[in-house]
Amino acid sequence: MRKLFLMLLLAATAAAEAQCFVSSFSSLGQLFKTTGNYALDQKFNASQADLQVLFGVNVDLYMYNDGNAPNAYAMGSSSPRYHGVVAFGTSLLASHLWNMDKGEYAVAGVLAHEFAHVLQIKKGCTLSNPGRELQADYLAGYYFGRRQYLAVGLYAFANELYALGNYDFWSPSFHGTPDQRVQAMLAGYRKRGLSVNEAYAAGIRYVNDDEGDAEQEACAECDGAGTVSESRACSSCSGYGVLACRTCSGSGGYYAYGYNAYRVYGYWWYTCPGCNGARSFRCATCSGGGTVNYTRRCAACRGTGKS
Template sequence: MKRKIQFPILLGAIAVLSLSACNDDTMETPVQPEQQAENLKPEQPNALEKVCYYVDQYWSSSSVLLTSLQNSTDTNFMNSQMTKIASMWGRSNPTLRFVNDPSNFNSTYNAISYSTGKIYYGYAIYYDAKAKGGDIVNAMILAHEYGHQLQYIFGLPTVTESTARPNELEADGFAGYYLRRPNGYNQTSFAQIAAAYEFAQSIGDYQTTSPGHHGTPPQRRSAVRLGFLLGQYSLSAADFDYNFFYYYQGVLNGTYKMAKNSQYPELDAYMKQYLDELKQIQTGEISAEEFKNLK
């Protein structure tokens, strides 16, 4: 069954920030201050979007929507990142809300992008990511989720398969692109981006025939690396999609040396020096440790 873009997309891979974190009952639950609740329950994602295999794919029945995190510093960071991500793409902000469940904190280890212009971000995933990798991890996760918003808006990706892989790999690429862009997170050191990415989306999956397949670990690494490389240039969402799959499909099927990207000759000249590297990441010839040390 082909994945339909109109359904909300779960960032299943972020649920593997730590394999144990998805079902670790020992994860410390922070003290919760009073929050501004909206007296609403978060909408549940469609069943077809169940892609995280270590947590329940739905928000718990006792979870609540909030307009803030535990403190103003965290809330302001996420709101400012949301504004910066959307602005970089020339768009207005989607609705960003946070999900907490004081009676089952770990159930909020999730983030979901909805086709109705909303992103819901769980308390548990935010604070675990911040504790283990710092602000850049949550910036990356949010940029990935906003990548799904771009897919909803512009009918992307233009490449379709019988699994979720093109959607998720492109969202990984969108995140890598944002982290590099000067008007984005402006992080030109790939070592820091790679470390954050490995923390947040470390393993991918090998269930290649499952509708929820997100790509193998090496494929996901090559996708974020490709997004980072494309961040050398200012691209629209449609231009990004064209170039992302132009090079990514070539890396996957080995035909990249047989074609020239005549629509973007300057970008193509830049990318040619990295094509062998991308293929080596995708095949696993470049290890996870070597990936973290790329320039």
């Protein structure tokens, strides 16, 4: 399922012959700050904000008319406010992404790839293609792993991936074969437990195949994530899921006479105003489940994700 999902996402970023990391936008024509669709603008803005926080970059994001050459591009920015500029083609959006099932996830995937290029600009990346593109795919996979988007199954691009993939090793726009791109994203996804700087360095090692990083099997204990999710009894409610009302100590009321008091077996009973007689509340820490989930570094691989 994971591999299929990544294959679906990669179809869009392999959609055109032109490389997506460029030195000038002069050939793109007029750039726009809106897609022309309010709902799409909201999704773009949300993805942009999320990616900027995760990757630690400021990006000037635009749309442009890509006509018959659907693509998205990234380049450096001349403004001190931004680390880079990204231009997203309207044809790429309309023809290859949004008209298909769950296109919003593919939009986020393409943006993650382009924002990864901006991170490369910020860090002065010296990789050449296809290594630069594959590292961007690696970081896009890392983004999806961090956001756990792979739990959502997408089938939209399966039939298009290999038709859109580029196998021309001599083309200056070469991104890597479709299978190489899938493997790069899967490798990045498995590193979701790392910080972004650690993932960036791991991506360089991956594309350079240093120390067999690309070939070494993933840790069976953590499935290559480097972290393990576990649960424990909630310390706030001792695993019961509820907490006794502090006002009445869980009795639900008092033997006293007052407003709204009533007779119970010959005594005056006053209902607790704190819990309205319910005696307890659902624990806010565990939402009533009695357990809390947490993530720890995998002891088997010491957080490396490798066996």
